[in-house]
Amino acid sequence: MHEFAIARSVLAAVRAEAELRPGTRVSKIGLRIGDLAGLDADALSFCFEALTKGTDFGSVTLEIERKPRRQGCSRCSKEFVVVNYETSCPACGRRRPFFSAEMNSNSPILRWRSYDADSPRTEGLARE
Ligand SMILES: [Zn+2]
Numbered sequence: 793m794h795e796f797a798i799a800r801s802v803l804a805a806v807r808a809e810a811e812l813r814p815g816t817r818v819s820k821i822g823l824r825i826g827d828l829a830g831l832d833a834d835a836l837s838f839c840f841e842a843l844t845k846g847t848d849f850g851s852v853t854l855e856i857e858r859k860p861r862r863q864g865c866s867r868c869s870k871e872f873v874v875v876n877y878e879t880s881c882p883a884c885g886r887r888r889p890f891f892s893a894e895m896n897s898n899s900p901i902l903r904w905r906s907y908d909a910d911s912p913r914t915e916g917l918a919r920e
Contacts, residue, residue, distance in 0.1 A: 795832055799839035803849065820853045827861050828877065 802823065810816050825831050833856045840854045861874040863881075870883035880887045 794830075795835040796839040796843075798831060799836055799843055803840065803843055806849070806852075818849065818852050820855060822855045822857065824857045824859045826859050828874065833858070 802821065806818055806821055810818050823836070825833065825836075836856065837854055844850050844852060862871060863874055863879060864871045865881040865884060865886055867886045868881060868884040870881055872882050
């Protein structure tokens with residue numbers, strides 16, 4: 793299951809981050825998933841729960857936010873959100889119209905944030 797591998801990767805990244813900050817208690821992990829990542833958020837939550845149950849991370853809340861994919865047209869400069877993998881420009885109809893994959897094309901599939909009572913916020917990346 794794809795989501796299981798992702799959940800394990802997220803947990804490993806968060807665990808590594810927490811180990812860098814002794815005394816930190818992770819209470820919440822915010823995940824941002826690109827719409828085109830092909831991930832099932834419910835399955836991911838389920839896998840995360842299964843992996844953390846009975847561990848130090850058992851009480852961690854996983855918050856998943858979907859991030860729409862934005863494209864820009866190289867012909868007419870229209871910017872639009874990709875829905876259902878349709879990447880043709882809605883304004884001029886050009887296929888594969890992007891001038892850049894998106895505004896921040898290097899953004900990862902997943903971004904996680906961990907929060908705790910003492911430090912304001914740590915942010916890191918988890919990749920497949
Ligand atoms: Zn266009």
